[in-house]
Amino acid sequence: MDSSFDWEQRYAGSTQLFGELPSDLLLTERQRLQPGFTALAVADGEGRNGVWLAEQGLQVTSVDISTTAQQRAQALAARRGVSIDTLCIDLMDWSWPAARFDVITSIFMHLPGPLLRQLHAAIWQAVKPGGLILIEGFHIDQAKLDNGGPGDPGTLHSEMMLQKDFPGAEILRLERVPTQVEMNGKFTGEGAAIHFVARRPKQT
Secondary structure: OOOHHHHHHHHHOOOOOOOOOOOHHHHHOHHHOOOOOEEEEEOOOOOHHHHHHHHOOOEEEEEEOOHHHHHHHHHHHHHHOOOOEEEEOOOOOOOOOOOOEEEEEEEOOOOOHHHHHHHHHHHHHHEEEEEEEEEEEEEHHHHHOOOOOOOOHHHOEOHHHHHHHOOOOEEEEEEEEEEEEEEOOEEEEEEEEEEEEEEOOOOO
């Protein structure tokens, strides 16, 4: 995973790195999100997704490696009239809780393959039986484009990869979709994303 210094420098060097609009995936899956659900927003940055979840009535824990980003997330929540818990951590070093959250979101979280597998295993551990996992990220096809996204194709998502990483999940949605790429508050063109929605089966 990138060091905290790298991400802290990146956020500190921009007034708003990824904008304030929530993920397209979250907007289209609003009907699955019930007030009172506990939610973990993984790598939530400046809070665009965690704050939106709180606006839907969820109890949100927003985690990110950048102190600057988490401070901005709290400021955004205050402006929107909601509250979130923020936690500044390196997800690779975190002692993930077991079966804690009703919803876990991972939005444009890109890591080298082995670390991404580790992250997905941790997410599976932390979601409750019957809980939801929502992942949005750049599709492997993004490597063919020239308008942003990770430079390393090994960090991109594919349908096969997500199926392998969550073998016991009930897959509710898995598709390649177009996305508007935004960097440093500016749109750089249309990219390729993947939307993944899965439920951890309830224990019998």
